[in-house]
């Protein structure tokens with residue numbers, strides 16, 4: 340691992356996160372599709388640059404962010420973007436509280452404010468699902484200024500040195516809009532593909548204690564075929580989703596393997612011919 344990353348890990352191990360946030364430190368386990376991706380993302384974060392992960396559904400973007408938080412011993416806060424996302428769900432809101440028999444207005448800090456102040460990791464999922472007018476508030480947070488003026492309190496917040504941002508998008512997904520240029524320009528962007536081959540085999544070994552060898556090999560072969568058909572254009576990218584494959588394996592340990600693949604992989608696809616192709620490929624391996 341690069342020295343710059345090792346130094347950062349050592350530095351962060353010394354930080355004792357407040358106990359009440361320790362349950363926000365997720366589990367690791369991300370498998371990098373190649374020898375560089377995970378480490379290259381870490382370099383950006385160590386250099387305090389926001390990271391944008393671009394990849395299809397179920398390619399491990401969230402898992403990668405969680406694994407970075409685990410490696411840096413850093414709690415992670417998440418924002419799930421949608422057209423309903425507003426400044427309050429990102430920054431926080433004012434509420435009336437009773438303290439010492441007095442009624443007071445208190446500001447409850449939202450994920451961005453907490454992560455900036457405490458030096459936590461902020462994960463912004465499906466950032467291109469948000470309404471374009473919602474996100475400019477992030478511009479000063481994401482560039483060299485690393486600061487924010489909270490419009491609800493007037494407080495000027497300068498980010499803690501360990502504060503980091505990872506955003507994720509599913510490009511081309513229905514309901515998404517292209518990301519605003521000024522926003523996109525603030526991120527270092529990485530493509531996150533589905534893992535395959537050795538990395539996928541390792542993930543299965545680590546995920547399942549007692550997966551039968553023939554089921555494991557069958558699923559690895561099917562995954563390979565699905566990826567091949569995605570490349571030829573006969574299947575849409577999501578057919579090769581690792582999430583779906585893991586779902587199929589979970590089900591196949593309890594029900595007929597063919598039905599497991601049907602429910603977890605084939606039925607999720609829109610096109611009838613794609614559903615059929617998945618089942619044909621599966622049947623060549625099920626025998």
Ligand SMILES: Nc1ncnc2c1ncn2[C@@H]1O[C@H](COP(=O)(O)OP(=O)(O)OP(=O)(O)O)[C@@H](O)[C@H]1O
Pocket residue numbers: 368369370371372394395396397398399400401402403509534542581582585
């Ligand atoms: N490279 C990988 N390493 C480890 N686990 C992975 C990897 N890719 C996918 N997974 C597993 O697949 C499942 C889905 O992954 P995850 O939720 O991270 O995907 P995502 O890209 O964030 O999906 P979405 O865009 O739909 O939110 C999880 O169980 C995750 O552990």
